[in-house]
Amino acid sequence: MDYKLDFSPVIAGMPSLLLGCLGTLTLAICGMALGMLIGVGGVFLRDSSFKPFRWLVIGFVEIIRNTPFLVQIFFIYFALPFAGIRLNPTPTAIVALGVNGGAYAIEIIRGGINSIARGQTEAGLALGLHKAEVFRFIILKPALRAIFPSLTSQFILLTLSTSIASAISAYELTSVSQRIESESFRSFEVYFTDTFFYLIISWMIMRLFALISARLLSYPVK
Amino acid sequence: MGQAEFHFLLVGLKWTVILSAAGFAFGGVAGLFVALARTSGFPALERTMAAYIAFFQGTPLLMQLFVVYYGLALIGIRLEAWVSVSIGLTLHASAYLGEIWRGSIEAVPSGQREAAEALSLRYVARMKDVILPQALRISLPATIGFLVQLIKGTSLAAIVGFTELTRAGNIISNQIFEPLTVFGVVGVLYFVICCPLSIIGAQMEKKFAASGR
Numbered sequence: 001m002d003y004k005l006d007f008s009p010v011i012a013g014m015p016s017l018l019l020g021c022l023g024t025l026t027l028a029i030c031g032m033a034l035g036m037l038i039g040v041g042g043v044f045l046r047d048s049s050f051k052p053f054r055w056l057v058i059g060f061v062e063i064i065r066n067t068p069f070l071v072q073i074f075f076i077y078f079a080l081p082f083a084g085i086r087l088n089p090t091p092t093a094i095v096a097l098g099v100n101g102g103a104y105a106i107e108i109i110r111g112g113i114n115s116i117a118r119g120q121t122e123a124g125l126a127l128g129l130h131k132a133e134v135f136r137f138i139i140l141k142p143a144l145r146a147i148f149p150s151l152t153s154q155f156i157l158l159t160l161s162t163s164i165a166s167a168i169s170a171y172e173l174t175s176v177s178q179r180i181e182s183e184s185f186r187s188f189e190v191y192f193t194d195t196f197f198y199l200i201i202s203w204m205i206m207r208l209f210a211l212i213s214a215r216l217l218s219y220p221v222k
Numbered sequence: 223m224g225q226a227e228f229h230f231l232l233v234g235l236k237w238t239v240i241l242s243a244a245g246f247a248f249g250g251v252a253g254l255f256v257a258l259a260r261t262s263g264f265p266a267l268e269r270t271m272a273a274y275i276a277f278f279q280g281t282p283l284l285m286q287l288f289v290v291y292y293g294l295a296l297i298g299i300r301l302e303a304w305v306s307v308s309i310g311l312t313l314h315a316s317a318y319l320g321e322i323w324r325g326s327i328e329a330v331p332s333g334q335r336e337a338a339e340a341l342s343l344r345y346v347a348r349m350k351d352v353i354l355p356q357a358l359r360i361s362l363p364a365t366i367g368f369l370v371q372l373i374k375g376t377s378l379a380a381i382v383g384f385t386e387l388t389r390a391g392n393i394i395s396n397q398i399f400e401p402l403t404v405f406g407v408v409g410v411l412y413f414v415i416c417c418p419l420s421i422i423g424a425q426m427e428k429k430f431a432a433s434g435r
Binding site: 003005062063065066067068069070071072074075078079082156160161162163164166167174187188191192194195198199202203 | 277286297298377395401408409
């Protein structure tokens with residue numbers, strides 16, 4: 001084939017592509033924040049003594065983990081108006097990302113808390129530490145240290161899955177690119193460039209989290 | 223939703239299963255080579271494979287499918303949508319499975335390799351008869367976990383324009399204007415496939431953890 005690669009529409013659309021990257025980051029950060037809220041709340045309900053709450057959380061986690069995000073986002077997109085909530089595509093995508101990320105966060109956070117042996121807290125109390133100190137030094141920090149790697153990879157996975165939000169035309173990199181593509185028909189060039197943007201974004205997140213981990217969670221505890 | 227619509231969804235489900243099976247089978251074969259190359263002991267080869275894995279783990283599956291779909295058309299290879307989606311899924315799976323299996327190969331105690339070498343087993347025999355069987359056992363929970371992820375990932379073929387389960391749901395939902403029912407049913411169909419796999423994976427993980435490998 002005598003096809004000539006032509007990146008000029010990509011270069012012309014660079015400002016909107018970069019804004020799209022910001023949109024992607026916004027979706028990812030807001031989605032992760034909501035996901036962590038759902039995660040912490042879910043863990044409390046999951047380990048509460050009231051059985052129905054437990055079943056509810058287990059059911060929620062299993063449903064989310066065993067269905068595709070694309071189906072979830074469509075379902076939420078159509079379900080919210082039924083519940084009387086009218087949202088634009090972008091907030092809808094954040095809700096969907098939060099719900100999805102929350103289910104995974106519940107499992108990760110539970111794993112972290114369960115990784116702290118019971119004797120540790122008891123030892124802390126026996127040494128005369130205050131309850132708040134026990135929570136901070138003996139539960140929170142080691143638990144955070146234990147779950148930090150999985151939290152990092154979960155955040156990257158969530159960032160990558162923001163591209164799926166283009167299906168409901170939320171504002172992020174992929175949907176911006178689809179607009180450029182539909183105007184210029186340079187599909188390969190546009191998506192090829194996108195791929196590198198995503199690569200850079202996920203690399204930056206990885207570096208940032210490694211830095212946080214080295215600063216705040218290094219051993220021995222500072 | 224009537225019987226005809228449900229039947230249409232089942233046809234979509236068939237394609238979802240075909241895509242998943244193709245991606246997992248071919249991705250598994252390619253992934254084995256990725257894992258072997260990644261643990262080969264040749265620095266250049268190992269670094270190339272590390273970059274290959276990092277590339278696929280650092281970009282969205284949707285982008286990988288787009289690039290393969292439009293890229294193959296660019297160089298003059300006209301393929302049916304399901305074939306090019308399968309190729310995309312295969313590449314994706316080869317990187318993820320390669321990384322999972324690299325971990326399991328390295329998790330096999332080094333004494334096993336040393337013993338095999340002491341018995342003067344060559345590379346092929348050492349891998350085939352000593353290391354890989356043990357690595358396979360270690361990797362099973364994660365491999366099944368990835369299979370579930372891959373099955374869910376086939377839904378992205380819908381965005382590329384191929385009518386598998388999710389796009390079938392989209393089409394039906396646009397026809398009968400009952401999106402909640404349709405996507406509810408679509409979700410249940412995915413769940414029915416994925417949930418048993420997840421349970422099997424979790425049980426294996428528990429069993430291996432109990433036996434201390």
